[in-house]
Amino acid sequence: MKHISLDINIAGIKMKNPVIAASGTFGYGLEYSQLIDINFFGAIVTKTITLEPRIGNPQPRIVEVASGMLNSIGLQNPGAKVFIEEKLPKLKGYGVPIIANISGSKEAEFVKLADLLKDMGLSGLELNISCPNVEHAGLFAQDADTTYKLVRKVRKVTSLPLIVKLTPNVTDITLIARASEDAGADAISLINTLIGMSIDIQTKMPKLANVIGGLSGPAVKPVALRMVYEVSKKVRIPVIGMGGIMTSEDSIEFLLAGASAVAIGTANFVNPNTCCEIIEGIKTYMKANSFNKISDITGKLK
Amino acid sequence: MKIFNVKKEIIENKKVSADCYKMTFESKEIACRVKPGQFLHIKCSDTYDPLLRRPISIHSIKNNVIGILYKVVGRGTGLLSKKTSGDPIDVIGPLGNGFDYQLLANCQLPILVGGGIGIAPLYFLAQRLTEQCSNITVLIGASNKCNILCIDEFKKLDCKVKVSTDDGSDGINGTVVDLLKKELVPENSKLKTQNLKLKIFTCGPVPMLRQVHQLVSKYNVSSQVSLERQMACGIGACMGCTIKTQNHPESLRDKTQNYKQVCKDGPVFDIKEIVWEDI
Numbered sequence: 048m049k050h051i052s053l054d055i056n057i058a059g060i061k062m063k064n065p066v067i068a069a070s071g072t073f074g075y076g077l078e079y080s081q082l083i084d085i086n087f088f089g090a091i092v093t094k095t096i097t098l099e100p101r102i103g104n105p106q107p108r109i110v111e112v113a114s115g116m117l118n119s120i121g122l123q124n125p126g127a128k129v130f131i132e133e134k135l136p137k138l139k140g141y142g143v144p145i146i147a148n149i150s151g152s153k154e155a156e157f158v159k160l161a162d163l164l165k166d167m168g169l170s171g172l173e174l175n176i177s178c179p180n181v182e183h184a185g186l187f188a189q190d191a192d193t194t195y196k197l198v199r200k201v202r203k204v205t206s207l208p209l210i211v212k213l214t215p216n217v218t219d220i221t222l223i224a225r226a227s228e229d230a231g232a233d234a235i236s237l238i239n240t241l242i243g244m245s246i247d248i249q250t251k252m253p254k255l256a257n258v259i260g261g262l263s264g265p266a267v268k269p270v271a272l273r274m275v276y277e278v279s280k281k282v283r284i285p286v287i288g289m290g291g292i293m294t295s296e297d298s299i300e301f302l303l304a305g306a307s308a309v310a311i312g313t314a315n316f317v318n319p320n321t322c323c324e325i326i327e328g329i330k331t332y333m334k335a336n337s338f339n340k341i342s343d344i345t346g347k348l349k
Numbered sequence: 350m351k352i353f354n355v356k357k358e359i360i361e362n363k364k365v366s367a368d369c370y371k372m373t374f375e376s377k378e379i380a381c382r383v384k385p386g387q388f389l390h391i392k393c394s395d396t397y398d399p400l401l402r403r404p405i406s407i408h409s410i411k412n413n414v415i416g417i418l419y420k421v422v423g424r425g426t427g428l429l430s431k432k433t434s435g436d437p438i439d440v441i442g443p444l445g446n447g448f449d450y451q452l453l454a455n456c457q458l459p460i461l462v463g464g465g466i467g468i469a470p471l472y473f474l475a476q477r478l479t480e481q482c483s484n485i486t487v488l489i490g491a492s493n494k495c496n497i498l499c500i501d502e503f504k505k506l507d508c509k510v511k512v513s514t515d516d517g518s519d520g521i522n523g524t525v526v527d528l529l530k531k532e533l534v535p536e537n538s539k540l541k542t543q544n545l546k547l548k549i550f551t552c553g554p555v556p557m558l559r560q561v562h563q564l565v566s567k568y569n570v571s572s573q574v575s576l577e578r579q580m581a582c583g584i585g586a587c588m589g590c591t592i593k594t595q596n597h598p599e600s601l602r603d604k605t606q607n608y609k610q611v612c613k614d615g616p617v618f619d620i621k622e623i624v625w626e627d628i
């Protein structure tokens with residue numbers, strides 16, 4: 048029997064398997080290290096970091112909905128300085144590629160942050176552009192031109208592998224994906240959360256203090272899968288698929304739809320061992336289907 | 350600190366009042382490390398309904414047997430209550446910081462103040478406190494006689510138990526805060542002459558805790574409170590459970606210092622640390 052390999056190389060980031068911890072659900076990796084061996088992941092994407100610390104949104108920030116959850120954390124994070132001085136040195140001690148997820152409310156903030164992080168021993172940068180752009184109406188990722196300009200500027204200051212993370216809250220996600228590729232992105236990741244809301248009919252109040260929040264978990268999977276399918280047909284760069292992945296079967300669906308790797312978010316909360324179980328499940332599937340490497344599965348939808 | 354995700358068999362899951370249940374299972378890993386005030390993150394369903402785990406405090410430890418005491422309030426706790434002995438249970442723990450229950454030798458008297466299901470973590474605390482001192486006072490507040498929890502258990506530990514009910518069907522007619530007031534006011538002078546200090550541990554609904562805060566601030570009594578928040582990860586990773594705390598010295602530079610995570614920095618806090626107007 049031939050050797051089965053789960054190794055992948057996404058945009059120059061070498062991973063021992065295609066299972067990544069999704070931003071915002073795995074903190075800075077250290078929290079979960081008390082419970083599981085975080086080295087099992089192919090890579091870890093940090094919680095979004097902004098230039099300055101952010102306190103995030105008021106409570107309640109989390110509410111459970113059918114087969115999913117809404118969150119309105121609001122990018123609470125300690126800022127670039129604390130990340131660089133306190134979090135990153137500990138994270139680098141693990142043998143797993145670290146991808147910093149960065150965001151900002153102005154183009155210049157992204158650029159400055161990307162510049163700050165360029166020689167820090169990171170394996171890559173992920174741009175969270177699903178955030179309000181204070182200089183223009185809407186989110187960065189809701190406009191192809193804005194996305195293009197932003198990615199282009201960041202591209203100029205960093206030679207790190209650059210992943211652009213897209214929001215599903217757009218009319219045509221493939222346009223944004225194409226704009227990112229044209230501007231020099233090395234990979235695309237999708238989807239970020241879908242905007243939703245939930246109401247307490249007794250108090251007649253929204254269940255989230257922020258009124259609206261991002262939907263994640265199994266509820267979003269069909270939407271995410273469709274978007275990965277559409278985007279991967281339109282770009283040449285690799286796609287990292289995420290949104291509602293709970294099992295190896297879910298992951299394989301994303302790979303078949305065109306993803307080169309998958310990321311796990313909400314499932315970590317439910318079952319911290321999800322990553323290991325997915326890796327085992329993918330191996331079993333590869334054996335049963337005579338696949339030798341992950342790229343044999345990617346895009347093999349009939 | 351090491352945290353475990355264990356899958357165990359339920360020893361017993363029995364109804365203890367109209368809507369409360371007590372469940373036990375064995376876990377050496379957790380039992381030998383856990384501190385009063387810490388909690389477990391429990392999977393209530395094998396399906397995606399509900400999806401997230403539910404945080405439940407540790408109620409008792411006996412040898413390696415862990416007890417939880419929970420109230421059925423919704424889907425998750427409802428499903429938990431349906432489980433029977435021999436069924437599997439999937440828990441993560443121990444989580445959170447726990448109470449700081451070290452008493453100053455011979456000069457500190459503990460008072461445990463529990464409102465409703467808030468009594469749950471206080472029994473485990475009492476179990477551990479008995480190793481240090483023999484005069485523990487427990488104040489239990491409930492809506493009515495049928496909903497009073499754990500009275501016999503506390504008595505077996507030789508605690509001095511006082512009860513309040515909202516409808517006067519048992520103990521004093523009033524709230525557990527009224528009971529606490531009585532503990533603080535008349536004996537204050539006596540405590541002073543004997544050079545004794547009180548140490549209060551409390552858990553319960555927010556309106557009650559707010560009143561406890563006002564009361565203990567007035568008398569300047571050291572108090573720790575166990576708080577609740579909606580949780581996703583339970584381990585400090587998602588920032589879902591933050592709570593506003595008093596101005597941190599570093600907060601001018603970094604405002605995030607004024608927010609703590611209930612799952613990781615709590616659920617137990619010094620009552621003075623919390624910005625009560627913000628809850």
Ligand SMILES: Cc1cc2nc3c(=O)[nH]c(=O)nc-3n(C[C@H](O)[C@H](O)[C@H](O)COP(=O)(O)OP(=O)(O)OC[C@H]3O[C@@H](n4cnc5c(N)ncnc54)[C@H](O)[C@@H]3O)c2cc1C
Nearest residue numbers: 403404405406418419420422423424425426469577578616
């Ligand atoms: C650290 C911690 C320790 C806890 N210890 C205990 C315990 O020992 N015994 C016990 O009975 N309960 C405890 N709780 C509360 C318990 O977690 C909730 O009652 C439970 O999550 C409700 O789940 P459900 O699916 O049954 O209800 P849901 O359907 O999710 O909600 C029903 C109602 O309960 C409220 N609720 C849901 N989750 C919470 C929560 N985390 N905190 C407060 N209210 C909530 C909802 O707002 C809603 O009004 C604790 C909570 C925390 C944060």
Ligand SMILES: Cc1cc2nc3c(=O)[nH]c(=O)nc-3n(C[C@H](O)[C@H](O)[C@H](O)COP(=O)(O)O)c2cc1C
Nearest residue numbers: 069070071095118175238239263264290291312313
């Ligand atoms: C609590 C929570 C916090 C999140 N925070 C971030 C974040 O800071 N930055 C980001 O790019 N995505 C964030 N996400 C989105 C996830 O990375 C992921 O794209 C999304 O949840 C879909 O995947 P899932 O269904 O597997 O969770 C967050 C998701 C959740 C549930």
Ligand code: FES
Nearest residue numbers: 583587588590612
């Ligand atoms: S519940 Fe996730 S940080 Fe506390």
